[in-house]
Amino acid sequence: MLRGDGGEDYWKRRVGKVIAKRKAAGPLYDEKAIRDLRQGVKQWERVLEAWSKGKAERKVFQTASAIPLKPLYTPADVKDLDYSETGFPGVYPYLRGVYPDMYRGRPWTMRMFSGFGTPEDTNRRLKLLLQRGETGLSIAFDMPTLYGYDCDHQKAHGEVGRCGVNVSSLKDMEAIFDGVPLDEVSTSMTINAPAAVLTCMYAAVGKKSGVPPAKLRGTVQADMLKEYIAQKEWVYPPEAHLRIMRDLMVFCTKEMPLWNYISISGYHIREAGSSAIQELAFTLADGFGYVELGKEAGLHVDEFAPRLSFFFNSTMDFFEEIAKFRAARRIWATVLREKYGAKDPRSLLMRFHTQTSGASLTWQQPLNNIVRTTIEALAGVLGGTQSLHTNSFDEAWALPTEKAVEVALRTQQIIAEETGVSSVVDPLGGSYYVEWLTEQMEEEAYKYFDRIESAGGILKAITSGYLQREIAENSYRLSKRAESGEDSVVGVNKYSVEEEEKPIETLKIDFKAQRRQIQRLKQVKKSRDSAKVRAALDKIARAYESERENSIYPMLEAVTAYGTLGEIIEVGRSAFGEWKEPIFL
């Protein structure tokens, strides 16, 4: 999948199998009963027709991914259902959930993404969230950090601390986690191109506070393939980033066994305008690419696949989202076992984090966003997510205020503790519609895998702009549907009001952040042993030149000596150059 499979045709065979299976009769339903049922459906359709007569056809019904929908689903639509392929939660193929007891044992982790301004600002927000009962930390970084520039770089001007916290050196990480018990929390860092550097910094902070790297729990996103496809936060060309990811995989396998060094992300693919089908297909294709990357590094699939985790979007088409989550689990388990030879059950089960959709929020009538987020969160829960971030209602306006973040967290707590949806595992399993839609999503995803493979694999599909164009076209389709009113957006193209007063207080980011960060960086550079930093940076450069050396060890040395993020990223810029996206307009 990463570089093409040389005509192995695995996906073609898989598509064939899925289609053939869906046509066949399954063992659960009696064939005669299904025939009778079909007669019944035909009769009912006449009743429906008579009922609808004279009423104008309201609209064409389809899912957000444009899958046409019937008014009613019956056992005849899922007659192929074979319970041995549905299975039990916590058991292959994990369609119904990755753990046997799901939320009965423990609810999902409520993980709220936060980070802004200076490290001290973020430290205060993290402590507040811990105090309010949040069970996992999640850090957002500002643009200079995400692109690997120090706060004093010309390109960082005006962007320091604007949409996340700024980290230029280890000093900043020490300030973010000051007083946070690193042996008790798990920390998710949304960082990609510089993920290896931030992992090293976290390890260094841990060491200083007496927690060894082997005990640190957390995640860095580090999914570079989706950066080229959707989020567009890269530094080097794809092969260079993949090489560093490979080093990080090997390093963590040995030194940080509890660290999730890739969170394979569909979130951004969806936010960039893809459909649910595209999110499912492109994300899993990336996942298969990373499995191949690990194998290229000489690891056995069961050595690293248990550490791979996923990150999905949950947006407004409720049932399609749930079907997407269910299908994702079965596809992953099936392909890991069948194509990549994984045997360890932990390699086969797909754990994922879910975030509600930022793109679904509207700046008009912002309180409506609380309702949207609730529905999306519920879809994530019914889809069996392991952790969840709920967006705040004011995020189409600015970064969220503390009040808005609190409402978002309470939304999850209400779902978990008041509604009873946690009591039963996969409560929508067995719904004719949901089971049919799950199979439909699965079939469409396999067809996409085949198309990507035919395009030469995921790397070629990125460098040719194929995947980016697919998303841009879907995104334009959605915009036009909203424009024409085919898709309703309440408060925007329906039920809008003429003059809206400014209804909410928004968070103001302190413009002083940049100055304070630059000052700290100056101090760091003054007080460190520069010869030591230089030596470590040279070691990274040498590691980049040799395919055999692992670049993460010298990187850890460099951050510990207070080498800055910008300095370390620059070593790679000299070695690999920068990436220019193909034009796919």
Added chain:
Amino acid sequence: MTRKPRERKKIRILVAKPGLDGHDRGILVLARAFRDAGMEVIYSGLLPTPEQVARMAVDEDVDVVALSLLNGAHMTAFPRVKKLLGKMGGGEILVVGGGIIPEDDKPKLLKLGITGLYGPGTSLEEIIAHVKDRVRKERWKER
């Protein structure tokens, strides 16, 4: 057949995201919408500096630059592009903008002549109408 001068005119527009921001969904949709509305569209590609955006606008002789930022840096980047256009001899090029722009920031940008300032979910028609209107009035001096 001779045409009226106005009919020969086609709006040339540069769509750009100055600075460190990869959120290109909106700008890619707009690029397509502007094109479908009959404009000549030039896209800056990702991650240009404000200098590069202004240079491109002048070199390509566009009528208008449409800027989009969702990363909170609009108060630095938008005015910078506007100022550089003036310096590079493109003072007459119109600047419109959009993205996540808090209400409080809007008056300051409007004062600099950076208009539109549309948020996510704004109708494409409204944005297109705004661009056409400004170009006709301010560039082509139509009434």
